[in-house]
Amino acid sequence: MDADTIIEFAEIGAPDEHARSAAIELHGKLIKPAGSLGKLEELGVWIAACQGQSPPRPFTRPRVVVFAADHGISAKGVSAYPREVTGQLVGSLLTGGAAINVLAASAGASVRVVDIAVDTDAPATRSIGEFKVRRGSGSIDTEDALTDEEVRAAIRAGMKIADAEVDGGADLLVAGDLGIGNSTPASVLVAALTGSEPVAVVGRGSGIDDATWMRKAIAVRDGLRRARRVLADPILLVRTAGGADIAAIAGFLAQAAVRKTPVILDGLVAGAAALIAEELAPGARQWWVAGQRGGEPAHALLLDHLDLEPVLDLDIRLGEGTGAVAALPLLFMATRVLAEMSTHDQAGVAGPLTPPPTP
Ligand SMILES: Cc1cc2ncn([C@H]3O[C@H](COP(=O)(O)O)[C@@H](O)[C@H]3O)c2cc1C
Numbered sequence: 424m425d426a427d428t429i430i431e432f433a434e435i436g437a438p439d440e441h442a443r444s445a446a447i448e449l450h451g452k453l454i455k456p457a458g459s460l461g462k463l464e465e466l467g468v469w470i471a472a473c474q475g476q477s478p479p480r481p482f483t484r485p486r487v488v489v490f491a492a493d494h495g496i497s498a499k500g501v502s503a504y505p506r507e508v509t510g511q512l513v514g515s516l517l518t519g520g521a522a523i524n525v526l527a528a529s530a531g532a533s534v535r536v537v538d539i540a541v542d543t544d545a546p547a548t549r550s551i552g553e554f555k556v557r558r559g560s561g562s563i564d565t566e567d568a569l570t571d572e573e574v575r576a577a578i579r580a581g582m583k584i585a586d587a588e589v590d591g592g593a594d595l596l597v598a599g600d601l602g603i604g605n606s607t608p609a610s611v612l613v614a615a616l617t618g619s620e621p622v623a624v625v626g627r628g629s630g631i632d633d634a635t636w637m638r639k640a641i642a643v644r645d646g647l648r649r650a651r652r653v654l655a656d657p658i659l660l661v662r663t664a665g666g667a668d669i670a671a672i673a674g675f676l677a678q679a680a681v682r683k684t685p686v687i688l689d690g691l692v693a694g695a696a697a698l699i700a701e702e703l704a705p706g707a708r709q710w711w712v713a714g715q716r717g718g719e720p721a722h723a724l725l726l727d728h729l730d731l732e733p734v735l736d737l738d739i740r741l742g743e744g745t746g747a748v749a750a751l752p753l754l755f756m757a758t759r760v761l762a763e764m765s766t767h768d769q770a771g772v773a774g775p776l777t778p779p780p781t782p
């Protein structure tokens with residue numbers, strides 16, 4: 424095997440305990456009753472621990488990378504949209520008209536689009552095809568999504584992109600997905616890794632009707648039958664029942680943790696990739712926060728499995744990274760509270776009558 428296709432992650436270290444304690448202590452000194460900023464305090468403490476310093480530095484380069492791929496299963500009528508929409512949407516992301524462009528611009532993040540496996544010659548995808556590992560993918564109800572070589576290339580691509588982003592100064596990462604039909608493989612992976620039945624994971628995806636839901640449930644059932652045979656091997660699992668976008672996102676999320684860079688997780692599809700990433704690089708989840716609770720049933724299952732409590736409850740079920748970026752303003756606030764608020768001493772404001780118990 425080519426050295427470039429061996430998938431190995433450095434051991435995942437935990438976020439810094441000293442910085443965590445220092446941030447908790449600092450929260451107790453700021454001019455507010457201890458704990459009164461609720462979850463914003465917990466988020467700030469987590470960010471300090473990830474950065475290894477208290478107070479944490481306000482983010483300067485939050486970055487969204489959207490991974491686009493086609494899915495063979497879309498030919499089985501599991502989506503509300505035809506497959507060619509994926510390539511068309513890539514064009515929209517590049518010209519700035521997609522949901523993620525608008526949310527990211529509002530929240531102060533920049534967006535990069537990567538064509539990992541879009542089956543098109545459109546100029547838009549050609550120009551971003553540097554990491555392309557194939558065109559499309561196999562129909563996971565009857566065949567593997569990818570070959571062994573392809574799945575490794577996709578994971579490596581995600582790892583390299585995470586490295587390049589961190590080396591380029593990104594201090595907070597989001598992975599987004601784009602691929603008509605991709606909620607089907609994502610649902611299969613969640614069912615496989617959480618031990619759930621098909622009916623518990625099949626959601627409405629891009630807005631499917633009842634007849635489409637039935638076809639999707641059958642596709643998930645058949646995909647799950649194949650996936651369960653390879654459950655013990657995460658690379659084989661994503662090869663069998665995932666896709667190139669999911670594989671690349673898994674590599675990206677695991678490598679972000681290796682690089683000690685915090686991540687906001689998006690919805691079902693990025694979340695399914697997060698399950699794979701946690702299998703590949705145990706402990707990676709310590710570097711992730713869940714942006715919001717989405718509307719897909721499998722999303723709730725995967726968050727439980729990763730033991731992540733979402734910051735928000737917005738019912739976003741789009742993908743593209745939107746559910747993650749929606750929580751970004753809160754992470755900015757949580758960081759700046761620690762970095763910029765005055766302490767009682769600095770402000771000359773008297774503290775509580777009796778000092779609060781140390782947490
Ligand atoms: C206009 C449009 C924009 C999107 N942005 C993300 N998705 C999301 O929905 C699709 C997955 O749902 P399903 O499995 O039902 O096809 C993917 O493209 C995903 O990225 C979109 C879907 C559409 C139609």
Ligand SMILES: O=C(O)c1cccnc1
Nearest residue numbers: 628690691692740741742
């Ligand atoms: O939650 C998601 O990530 C999602 C849900 C439906 C369709 N595409 C993505």
